Amino acid sequence: MTVIRGATTIAEDSADEIRSAVKELLEQIENMNSIRRDEILSIVFSSTSDIHSYYPAKAAREAGFESCSLFSAQEPEIEGGLGLCIRVMLFVEKNIPPRHVYLRGARLLRKDLSGKMNIAIDGPAGSGKSTIAKLLAKDYHILYLDTGAMYRACALKALRSGVDPDNEAQVCDLMRTLALNVEYADGCQRTLLDGTDVSDELRTPEVSMAASSISRHECVRSKMVEKQREIAAKLSCVLDGRDIGTCVLPDADFKFFLTASPDVRAARRFDEMTAKGYRVDFEELRREIMRRDEQDSTRAIAPLRPANDAVIIDTSRLSVAEVLAAIKQKMQEKI
Ligand code: DC
Secondary structure, eight states, X not given: OEEEEEEEEOSSSXXXXXXXXXXXXXXXXXXXXXXXGGGEEEEEEEEOTTOXXXXXXXXXXXXXXXXXXXXXXXXXXXXXSOOSEEEEEXXXXXXXXXXXXXXXXXXXXXXXXXXXXXXXXXXXXXXXXXXXXXXXXXXXXXXXXXXXXXXXXXXXXXXXXXXXXTOHHHHHHHXXXXXXXXXXXXXXXXXXXXTEEOGGGSOSHHHHHHXXXXXXXXXXXXXXXXXXXXXXXXXXXXXXXXXXXXXXXXXXXXEEEEEOOHHHHHHHHHHHXXXXXXXXXXXXXXXXXXXXXXXXXXXXXXXXXXXXXXXXXEOTTOOHHHHHHHHHHHHHHHO
């Protein structure tokens, strides 16, 4: 006997959607595995708790799966899980190497079966991109690349070497000797500058401002972009930054641009910094964010702006869970 797995998603909870998604999924499983209908012993479905309109088992019967036993069950509600999803397990009489089938939004459940993907999340400081990018990467079991940390590491090197981040000639000289590496430990990015892990030194206001300044120079950007593209070409990943959708990966599978009002963004950064034990002044932080916004969005090379095909989400009044759900919904619709 062989057991074949599969899953698909529906765009909305309606009987028609369930009928067509179930039919498509089962027919693809048959085709991919070259099985005849009378070789199927039974089919077991489970659907997420947001599906109420129709039994997938009934839809299968209507689609012509008549001789096998059919069963549907409902899954518990899992926070942050993929919604509107129908899973299936087919028991087949003969012994064959199973080819599991994941369609539509459920492709995200099995990236190993459905190929590589890159997700671009751009936006200004405090828009929530790193929080969301980390959660997406965790949910989809893919890598999170914090591109801001790379510019921050360049800035740290300049500050440590007494180089003014605005002085292009000096910065370009410094870049020639830069050894920057990104590694992963327990799923977290560690940024290595000249062989030393500097991840915990990159979030100070001084480094933030210097990163914004240094990232204007072509010699810095070209080096960072090359590294980012190298990583994204090899692995599925979520990249957050300012220019991912417009410049680093113009062909990214999914592009999002997160925004929020300056007050909300400053408040988020304030909470984040104070939680880490930094003593920060709210007004000073707000001014720094505004200065960085201005600098990042008016620079000549790869300025901060949404790609034409990016989905823009204002996160000012949304919780993290709401932003995540909106992004996953958009991804599901696109697949
Ligand atoms: O995302 P962040 O706050 O860690 O980024 C720090 C600075 O780095 C930001 O002000 C501008 C620059 N940056 C950039 O120019 N391009 C990116 N892809 C990421 C960051």
